[in-house]
Amino acid sequence: MHVRRVRAGLKGWGGVGAMAVVCALALTFVLLLPLVGQHHDDGAGLGGPGLATGDQMRAENCTDPEKQTLPPSAADGATIEAIKNRTGEKRKLIVGVDQNSYRWGYRDPNNQGSALEGFDIDLVHRIAQDILGDPNAVQFKAIPTNERIPAIKDGRVDMIVRTMTINCDRLKDVAFSAPYFKTGQQVLAPKSSTITGYNSTLAGKRICTAASSTAYIKLDEDKKAGRLAASVDISTTVPNQLDCLVRLQLGEVDAVVTDGALAASQAAQDPTVELKGAPFTTEYYGVAMRRDADDMVRRVNQILVGYSGNGWQASYDTWLSATLGKDASASRPPAPQYLRTS
Template identity: 60%
Template sequence: MNARRMRASLRGWGGVGAMAVVCALAAVFALLLPRTQPGGADGPTGGRGVAQGDQARAEACEKPEERSLAPSSGDLDGAAVQKIRKRGKLVVGVDQNSLGWGYRDPNSASNGSASNGSGSKDSASNGSDLKGFDIDLARAIAKDILGDETQIIFRAVPTDQRIPKIQEGKVDMVVRTMTIDCDRLKLVSFSSPYFQTGQQVLAPKGSGITGYDDGSLAGKRVCSAKGSTALEHLEADKADGTLPASTNIRTTVPNQLDCLVRLQLGEVDAVVTDGALAASQAAQDPTVQVVGEPFTDEFYGVAMKKDGADDLIRRVNQILEDYRKNGWQTSYDDHLKKYLGASSGPPEVAYK
């Protein structure tokens, strides 16, 4: 990169003289390097050292779902867990618009009485009208830490506000179909994974769109949610040519469900999102379908603060150890089986 910048800056210098200066500078740097870098070409800032450092960083995050802390059953409870106990409530960021995951029961008497999409208002009491796989898990965490699953405050958090709400301390954790990935691990911490999925395409039936990497998205308008891994993949694949250059990915929305609305209105031609979410959206609208195979391998985790919450992360991981054995399958059958089919069970877990 530095060499390219230097060559660009030389265009106005005028030929041979400029190149002579560059050569002289290069010679000086070559003489200085052995003395200023004890490791020579293999030192920490030069030659293979740089390549090895970059490679080490990449390898360190090859499997982000395996980088959570080992579980603790309570003997290591610290300030983060005690803060929740002192408050007497667990505050959890969730979705209220994803069928099967976090949604409001239309038959509930309290439906519509609380939290809005911005997450600025708490759900009524313990959010008894909220249902879903993520909601069941959040209640299990509250029951373990506080002894009562109703001692919980649900805050509806848009897709693009999940990380900010954690960083601002507005919630203790987010349980909202949130993929564990390397970039997010720089900003928040995650539990071990509790669900496995992959990115897929949602498109109208008869649209001719058949998948992500088969060229059928050429010339199409594709919607994704801001702050989602779907958008990350779309941008990266558009940049490196994996996605056709004619694919329009400019339409982004705060909440993933808004993409389905855009699709229904004819404002976009397809949606890219987690296959688990796409399936539940297809169940809500019989005119659309999930097409193609998953083109990523992703894991959902419970997101928490990056600093000062190690005891809470460990405690949640212990809760998940127990929940995978007793609770996970029942919740899956209740909320997701009708959309996703039979399950092979929760993902296997490894810790750093």
């Protein structure tokens, strides 16, 4: 029923007019969330001290980053105890999320109260239920793509659940849970475009990516290595992925490169665009936390073990089956491995 209401609300949308409404709603609702704080290099607040040299060495030498996490445990440690000791209205899990990613973390204007909802939001509620005994004991903070790691290091949030890809470079700054979703980079472009995928048809085209995203890193590396035509323009970067779709609709860029799971949701918002070609990377989303919050990492991994068998599929069916297909096997991560020992 809920999915049908969303479809009805979006039916016929497309082009600049549609996104003007979406962006206006996003701008309105961002005022309802706490302001994103400023970056502090001293790591004040929840962030604690900076990353130790030994941790940097381990991250720099990492392989299979999705496996570089701690074994699961239900035990409470200092990090979790500090959260549980919050009192009154402050006794909540503080989580950085997106509010503009359709079906992942967004506000549906068709629903009363327009509460945040989506696949990532379901996972946040499960984590809050396990740690604090209340799925709604959450303070959501809207965090742009390029602010995800600073928000953790500065202590503005306890964790980030925001379609965040696990990779070795990010492991220098934050810790990740085991993967909870599998995806890959894809190209999104108008249906009428001559672009056919991540190939030579991108030559001379303007590509939009989110700042600090794995998409931009991949494009930049491939251009420098000669795997991508030198004429491809990757200078357009934006704070949030939804901004790329707006740029595409305004004709300011020719294509968007982002995670296929996000690109499929953007295509669902605008019937004039489509995915071009197959995914050209394999990536895994994880919950990001402080590098020294070992007890939290272990606890989230324990939660994910249960969630994989009871909750994950129901959430996929509700939010993602309409855009990614009823068969969820391509989106399920492999059985977790826990190679990090300290």
